[in-house]
Amino acid sequence: MSTIFVRSVLGQSRRSVFAAPARLASTSAKQSTLKERLADLIPAEIENVKATRAAHGKKSFGPVIVDQLYGGMRGLPALIWDGSVLDADEGIRFRGKTIPECQELLPKAPGGSEPLPEALFWLLVTGEVPTQEQVATLSKEWAARSAIPEFVEEILDRCPPTLHPMSQFSLAVTALNHDSAFAKAYAAGISKKEYWGPVFEDCMDLIAKLPNIAGRIYRNVYGGGKLPAIDAEKDYSWNLATLLGFGDNKEFVELMRLYVTIHSDHEGGNVSAHTGKLVASALSDPFLAFGASLNGLAGPLHGLANQEVLVWLRKMQSKLGENASDEAVKEYVWSTLKAGQVVPGYGHAVLRKTDPRYMAQREFALKHLPDDPMFKLVAQVFKIVPDILLAAGKAKNPWPNVDAHSGVLLAHYGLTEMQFYTVLFGVSRAFGVSAQLIWDRALGAPIERPKSYSTAAIQKMFANKQ
Numbered sequence: 117m118s119t120i121f122v123r124s125v126l127g128q129s130r131r132s133v134f135a136a137p138a139r140l141a142s143t144s145a146k147q148s149t150l151k152e153r154l155a156d157l158i159p160a161e162i163e164n165v166k167a168t169r170a171a172h173g174k175k176s177f178g179p180v181i182v183d184q185l186y187g188g189m190r191g192l193p194a195l196i197w198d199g200s201v202l203d204a205d206e207g208i209r210f211r212g213k214t215i216p217e218c219q220e221l222l223p224k225a226p227g228g229s230e231p232l233p234e235a236l237f238w239l240l241v242t243g244e245v246p247t248q249e250q251v252a253t254l255s256k257e258w259a260a261r262s263a264i265p266e267f268v269e270e271i272l273d274r275c276p277p278t279l280h281p282m283s284q285f286s287l288a289v290t291a292l293n294h295d296s297a298f299a300k301a302y303a304a305g306i307s308k309k310e311y312w313g314p315v316f317e318d319c320m321d322l323i324a325k326l327p328n329i330a331g332r333i334y335r336n337v338y339g340g341g342k343l344p345a346i347d348a349e350k351d352y353s354w355n356l357a358t359l360l361g362f363g364d365n366k367e368f369v370e371l372m373r374l375y376v377t378i379h380s381d382h383e384g385g386n387v388s389a390h391t392g393k394l395v396a397s398a399l400s401d402p403f404l405a406f407g408a409s410l411n412g413l414a415g416p417l418h419g420l421a422n423q424e425v426l427v428w429l430r431k432m433q434s435k436l437g438e439n440a441s442d443e444a445v446k447e448y449v450w451s452t453l454k455a456g457q458v459v460p461g462y463g464h465a466v467l468r469k470t471d472p473r474y475m476a477q478r479e480f481a482l483k484h485l486p487d488d489p490m491f492k493l494v495a496q497v498f499k500i501v502p503d504i505l506l507a508a509g510k511a512k513n514p515w516p517n518v519d520a521h522s523g524v525l526l527a528h529y530g531l532t533e534m535q536f537y538t539v540l541f542g543v544s545r546a547f548g549v550s551a552q553l554i555w556d557r558a559l560g561a562p563i564e565r566p567k568s569y570s571t572a573a574i575q576k577m578f579a580n581k582q
């Protein structure tokens with residue numbers, strides 16, 4: 117992450133608390149809880165934002181062109197989020213750390229080699245690498261908050277199994293707003309300066325309750341018997357895997373740790389992250405805001421692509437059989453494009469190289485399931501699709517994204533129900549959206565209200581200009 121020095125009004129150099137090197141940052145306040153550590157960091161960051169705005173607030177950093185208004189605001193600088201930054205060539209960094217750096221630096225489960233999502237959340241919220249002990253405390257705290265209200269269980273139990281798991285997920289998360297600490301505090305007249313406290317509590321509850329919601333949806337729709345209880349001695353991913361019925365498979369549990377970590381956040385502008393931020397800017401509580409995020413994630417150009425990839429691969433496999441030739445795969449890819457459809461799992465609005473989240477999953481597959489026939493097909497498609505997308509000449513990025521790989525890993529371990537895949541993406545995305553909502557309220561982010569224009573106004577504006 118680039119270091120930000122700002123000349124404060126007092127003439128002193130001020131440095132973002134998040135620009136501190138991890139070595140220094142992680143030595144401080146080892147024994148604090150996450151909330152205590154956050155409370156320490158907020159005042160300095162409020163001053164840092166004030167100083168940044170005082171020094172640079174009126175400066176422009178790039179023109180807005182009319183195509184951006186019609187083109188989905190692509191590349192328009194419009195949001196602030198310090199938790200993660202996406203570079204077109206390099207991919208995502210979480211508080212300045214690449215995925216391989218997170219895999220190396222963040223605490224792991226005993227005997228495990230993938231980072232614990234608890235640690236990633238701590239990093240997103242504080243900019244610091246937590247200790248093993250802090251991570252264990254967070255696992256316990258989430259386990260203690262994990263129960264969902266009976267009426268939410270009933271809502272899920274009454275959903276027809278034909279209702280898409282993402283719709284069920286969104287219903288349940290929205291209904292959690294019944295017990296929102298923030299909504300209650302707001303109704304009781306809380307001061308603006310205190311917003312972040314109850315929002316933090318809601319976000320902790322939200323993340324903690326997701327394994328019970330996801331597990332219940334999975335078992336209601338696909339069978340698998342009664343939901344086991346959360347084990348307070350185990351980590352979040354172990355509990356998530358267990359509630360889905362895969363907890364006795366150590367490799368699957370490791371996959372969940374990697375999966376949740378890499379799907380957690382992808383800077384602030386993607387549909388799910390931005391939707392959450394936008395809705396929460398109206399001071400809707402985190403459950404309402406994240407429910408909206410999930411509805412965006414459920415679109416096939418965003419999170420649902422992980423379902424679509426496996427549907428597409430299976431169709432290809434049933435048409436071409438196993439061990440299809442490169443020529444046959446090429447023809448199949450072209451037939452998808454000629455039918456006016458997208459190749460799911462390829463392309464990206466920001467990335468211009470292979471997604472490091474794809475590579476992390478590929479490394480996992482090479483380590484644990486190198487001979488899986490579907491992994492071999494994914495690897496074959498990886499060799500073939502980019503050249504075809506380049507030849508077709510439309511996609512700005514011909515390379516695979518995160519969704520091109522995740523389904524194959526889940527299917528390998530027996531989680532074959534493709535319609536459920538985006539729910540796991542949703543569980544993960546709660547980590548990034550929550551971190552962002554906490555900081556937005558701590559920094560007093562205002563209600564969002566960009567300006568829209570009519571086509572007639574654009575034409576008039578440029579009527580007499582070249």
Ligand SMILES: CC(C)(COP(=O)(O)OP(=O)(O)OC[C@H]1O[C@@H](n2cnc3c(N)ncnc32)[C@H](O)[C@@H]1OP(=O)(O)O)[C@@H](O)C(=O)NCCC(=O)NCCS
Binds near residue numbers: 419453466
């Ligand atoms: C991710 C995605 C929505 C980004 O969209 P974008 O920013 O508009 O992408 P581009 O600017 O490269 O799009 C330019 C054109 O190439 C097409 N294109 C982009 N990716 C494509 C793909 N994988 N297959 C076929 N066509 C693709 C777009 O549909 C668009 O066509 P149009 O001009 O007819 O509308 C797009 O790449 C896509 O649909 N990918 C497949 C779905 C997917 O994997 N989504 C998960 C993303 S993490």
